Amino acid sequence: MEIMKFKKWEDNLYLFNYRRTYTEPVEYFHAHEGLELLYIHEGSGKYIIDDRVFSLQPGTLIVIKPFQVHYIRMIVPPIYIRSLLKIKVSFIEQFSALFPQFTSFLSQMLEQKMTVQVFHLSGKHSVQVDSQFLQLHEQIRLGPPNLRKEGVMLFFLNFFMFFQTQIYIPGENAAPAPWTLSRATKQINSILKWIDQHYKTSFTIPFMASELHFSPNYLSKLFKEQIGKTIMEYTNEKRLEEARMLLQLRSHSVEEICKETGFTYTSYFIQMFKKKYGLTPHRYRERLESQRDSLIE
Numbered sequence: 001m002e003i004m005k006f007k008k009w010e011d012n013l014y015l016f017n018y019r020r021t022y023t024e025p026v027e028y029f030h031a032h033e034g035l036e037l038l039y040i041h042e043g044s045g046k047y048i049i050d051d052r053v054f055s056l057q058p059g060t061l062i063v064i065k066p067f068q069v070h071y072i073r074m075i076v077p078p079i080y081i082r083s084l085l086k087i088k089v090s091f092i093e094q095f096s097a098l099f100p101q102f103t104s105f106l107s108q109m110l111e112q113k114m115t116v117q118v119f120h121l122s123g124k125h126s127v128q129v130d131s132q133f134l135q136l137h138e139q140i141r142l143g144p145p146n147l148r149k150e151g152v153m154l155f156f157l158n159f160f161m162f163f164q165t166q167i168y169i170p171g172e173n174a175a176p177a178p179w180t181l182s183r184a185t186k187q188i189n190s191i192l193k194w195i196d197q198h199y200k201t202s203f204t205i206p207f208m209a210s211e212l213h214f215s216p217n218y219l220s221k222l223f224k225e226q227i228g229k230t231i232m233e234y235t236n237e238k239r240l241e242e243a244r245m246l247l248q249l250r251s252h253s254v255e256e257i258c259k260e261t262g263f264t265y266t267s268y269f270i271q272m273f274k275k276k277y278g279l280t281p282h283r284y285r286e287r288l289e290s291q292r293d294s295l296i297e
Contacts, residue, residue, distance in 0.1 A: 009034075013091040014152050015084070018137035022080040027073040027228070029241035034086035035110070036064040037159070039129055043080035046073045046227065047118060051193040053185065053226065054118040059126035061119045061167070065110055067249075069241055073228050083133040087156060095153060102157060105164055119167055132159055188226045191219070199235050199242075200262040239263060240276050247285050254281045 009015055015034070019041060026045075040060040047054045047062065048071040056074065064070055066089060074080040089110070096103040121129060132155065139151040194212055208231070209216040223231050239261040246257045255266050263269035274280050279287065 009086075009088070011149055013088050013149065015086040016136065016140065016152065017082075017084045018133055019081050019083055022074065022076055022082075025074065025076045026080055029069060029071050029237045031067050031069040031241060031245050032086060033066050034088045035066055035092075036062075037085045038062040038064065039083045039133060041081040041083065041130065043074050043076070043078075043082070045075050045080070047071070048192060048227075049117055050113075051189060051196050053188050053192065056118075057120065059121045059123075061121055061129060063109075063114070063117050063119075063163075063168075065114075065117075067245065069238070069245070071234075071237075083130075083137075085133075085136075085152075085156075087152065091149075091153070092156065095157075099157065102160060106160065109168075114168075116168070121167070125167060128162065129159075132162070184222065184226060187214075187222060191223060191231075195231070195235055195238065199238050200260065202262065202264055205231060235262075236272060237276070240273055243269070243273060243281065244277065244284070247281055248288055257281070 022043075038061070040056055040058060040062075042058050043056070044058075045056045047056050049062075049064070049068065056072075062070075092103075092106065136151065136155040139155075140148050143151060190212060194208065198208075205220060206216050209219045212219065214222075220231060223234070227234060229237075243257050243261045243263075246252060246260065252260070254270070258266045258269040261269075263272070270280055273284070277284060
């Protein structure tokens with residue numbers, strides 16, 4: 001069994017990868033404390049955030065808020081190539097006095113619901129985003145280590161000036177009207193919304209189907225075709241990611257977290273958690289605490 005790897009933030013402030021290539025399928029629920037920029041150079045798949053499913057393709061930019069749970073499934077082969085920057089809000093706040101307008105925009109974006117977080121960029125904009133990520137990659141690869149933090153911050157400022165003026169423009173990024181969505185997409189979105197409202201309680205597929213006015217067979221088949229896994233597989237992964245976040249953020253006992261995330265039996269919860277992450281919940285929390293202690297020393 002592969003033990004879960006704890007990724008190390010550079011200077012405990014940011015994570016950056018440029019054009020990382022995957023040759024096997026990528027599929028996971030995830031949430032993290034940093035603000036994330038994910039750009040897809042090559043590949044296709046599905047992305048779920050805020051009870052909505054999106055198609056992914058080359059030139060897709062995704063902006064993910066801190067602690068926002070999201071699900072991604074990339075189809076490989078042929079190939080998946082992405083660039084990624086995660087940056088902690090505490091890092092950004094260090095420069096708030098110098099850039100009040102930027103700080104105001106970013107605060108509003110983080111505190112309020114964004115109308116869109118998945119952007120399919122035009123050729124011109126995708127070239128600009130790719131170029132900005134490449135420039136940061138070269139600065140980090142070739143520049144002196146003591147300038148990396150400043151390089152990341154300058155990239156972040158420049159990127160969000162570009163993002164604010166050319167990509168995320170209020171009034172122009174409204175969510176698509178319901179009638180522009182396909183019938184299957186509208187149905188999947190309603191299913192995802194229902195799961196989000198009920199995953200913390202125990203439910204059955206027949207009960208869910210009756211609530212949504214579908215037959216159980218049609219409901220299960222549609223979900224499997226569109227999302228790539230069964231309803232209960234998806235729901236349990238959502239529960240496990242919620243549990244993982246609670247283990248990081250709260251001092252609740254494992255038994256309390258088990259109940260709060262919709263699992264009926266603690267032993268089953270521990271078994272599922274270890275199967276997915278390679279560690280029991282207790283061991284996962286110990287590893288986190290050990291990491292935090294090493295940062296303080």
